[in-house]
Amino acid sequence: MSSHSGLRRRLVLGGSATLLSAPLAAAQRALTPSQMLGPFYPVTPPLHQDNDLTRVEGRSGRALGQIADLSGRVLDLDSRPLAGLRVEIWQCDANGRYRHPRDRGDVEEDPNFQGFGHTVTDAEGRYRFRTIRPVPYPGRTPHIHAAVIQEGTRPFVTQIYVAGEPLNLRDGLFTRVPEALRPLLLADFVPADDPVATLAAEFDFVLAPVLAGLFEANTA
Numbered sequence: 001m002s003s004h005s006g007l008r009r010r011l012v013l014g015g016s017a018t019l020l021s022a023p024l025a026a027a028q029r030a031l032t033p034s035q036m037l038g039p040f041y042p043v044t045p046p047l048h049q050d051n052d053l054t055r056v057e058g059r060s061g062r063a064l065g066q067i068a069d070l071s072g073r074v075l076d077l078d079s080r081p082l083a084g085l086r087v088e089i090w091q092c093d094a095n096g097r098y099r100h101p102r103d104r105g106d107v108e109e110d111p112n113f114q115g116f117g118h119t120v121t122d123a124e125g126r127y128r129f130r131t132i133r134p135v136p137y138p139g140r141t142p143h144i145h146a147a148v149i150q151e152g153t154r155p156f157v158t159q160i161y162v163a164g165e166p167l168n169l170r171d172g173l174f175t176r177v178p179e180a181l182r183p184l185l186l187a188d189f190v191p192a193d194d195p196v197a198t199l200a201a202e203f204d205f206v207l208a209p210v211l212a213g214l215f216e217a218n219t220a
């Protein structure tokens with residue numbers, strides 16, 4: 001009995017500490033900055049749609065480049081998971097070419113790179129992709145385009161950059177983001193203990209979908 005009351009006291013104390021620190025923690029959170037869609041969002045449905053961009057259905061090969069697992073969560077400002085949201089990513093292949101008719105035809109296409117993938121967040125707001133570490137192409141630092149889509153609201157669109165990439169500071173779109181907010185668009189691609197994906201990166205989206213939904217409802 002005494003041990004129970006001791007545990008209870010600790011829980012109560014822990015609760016107080018959480019309440020005290022909550023406003024500070026909330027003040028430090030920020031919405032993920034949005035970025036332009038860019039010209040290479042797929043215009044035709046990709047042949048194979050899933051969350052593994054390194055394999056194309058019907059082909060035995062695997063994409064060129066450094067295979068990387070990209071995962072994370074979609075959360076609201078109070079760190080509550082946003083479940084059931086469609087997450088899309090698209091990027092150029094290891095040769096720097098997009099799966100898009102408007103991209104440069106003189107650059108060889110990697111036929112084993114899917115170029116686009118999608119998934120849906122689970123109950124904890126988690127998503128996961130297998131892709132390649134993004135590479136630069138003329139005028140751009142390495143990046144992965146991403147969209148989070150909730151029915152009834154405007155899609156959230158942004159670009160994910162590579163932490164520590166020297167080209168970031170010469171990239172017009174990245175440097176357009178206020179310096180204090182840039183870390184919110186960076187993912188650290190670190191060595192991974194996986195036979196296929198030699199790198200892993202985490203990226204969380206912090207969104208305001210409830211407010212967006214209310215806005216849409218009020219203006220409809």
Ligand SMILES: [Fe+2]
Pocket residue numbers: 038040140143145
């Ligand atoms: Fe791009």
